[in-house]
Amino acid sequence: QVQLVQSGAEVKKPGSSVKISCEAPAGTLFTYGISWVRQAPGQGLEWMGRIIPLLDVPKYAEKFQDRITVTADRSTHTAYMELKSLRSDDTAIYFCARDVRGAYYNVLTGYHYYMDVWGNGTTITVS
Amino acid sequence: SYELTQPPSVSVSPGQTARITCSGDALANKHTYWYQQKSGQAPLLVIYEDAKRPSAIPLRFSGSTSGTVATLTITGARVDDEADYYCYSTDLSDNHWVFGGGTKLTV
Numbered sequence: 024q025v026q027l028v029q030s031g032a033e034v035k036k037p038g039s040s041v042k043i044s045c046e047a048p049a050g051t052l053f054t055y056g057i058s059w060v061r062q063a064p065g066q067g068l069e070w071m072g073r074i075i076p077l078l079d080v081p082k083y084a085e086k087f088q089d090r091i092t093v094t095a096d097r098s099t100h101t102a103y104m105e106l107k108s109l110r111s112d113d114t115a116i117y118f119c120a121r122d123v124r125g126a127y128y129n130v131l132t133g134y135h136y137y138m139d140v141w142g143n144g145t146t147i148t149v150s
Numbered sequence: 151s152y153e154l155t156q157p158p159s160v161s162v163s164p165g166q167t168a169r170i171t172c173s174g175d176a177l178a179n180k181h182t183y184w185y186q187q188k189s190g191q192a193p194l195l196v197i198y199e200d201a202k203r204p205s206a207i208p209l210r211f212s213g214s215t216s217g218t219v220a221t222l223t224i225t226g227a228r229v230d231d232e233a234d235y236y237c238y239s240t241d242l243s244d245n246h247w248v249f250g251g252g253t254k255l256t257v
Contacts, residue, residue: 067234068187068236069249085246123198127181129244132243135240138185138195139204141193
């Protein structure tokens with residue numbers, strides 16, 4: 024059973040930054056990407072961004088483009104998500120998920136990736 | 151930005167068929183993915199690439215797409231299937247990956 028282990032809960036002040044981690048089984052980041060998804064209290068899922076394996080090219084949702092950085096360290100098989108300029112409405116559970124390359128390919132935009140295994144989430148409270 | 155529209159809630163009796171829809175302008179050309187999320191848990195992939203089912207997912211879960219509407223069907227729904235269900239896809243440019251607003255299934 025593949026497991027993604029996320030770092031512990033964080034409490035942050037408005038305006039500050041947070042960096043959370045997601046450790047995958049050894050070798051994962053050579054084959055799979057990692058996506059980050061958040062869920063505010065009582066709300067739905069919101070895709071934030073992903074990092075594509077080997078290319079090390081991040082792709083971000085437009086909403087977070089100016090504040091998010093997603094990185095991956097293949098030597099430690101750990102992915103990271105940093106969010107800056109935190110606001111109270113950033114309070115949420117943040118999930119990492121393993122991205123699998125799908126069958127769809129576009130010559131301009133490349134392959135589609137989708138999330139098949141999820142971490143248990145990291146709670147970030149901004150207050 | 152791009153939007154996927156789901157009904158807020160669907161309710162069926164045990165053993166009945168539950169159908170959850172997801173509408174999006176690009177769904178005729180892009181794959182849809184479906185996730186189940188039970189209370190307090192991480193999401194679980196139940197359907198990928200419109201109609202494919204991960205090996206651990208029961209046969210009663212199926213997916214289909216007709217035009218711009220994707221449908222998750224649970225045939226013979228069980229009380230254990232009570233959860234929030236989210237569709238996930240992208241727009242025609244592949245630049246806006248989004249989840250639908252989620253549908254609460256009551257069995």
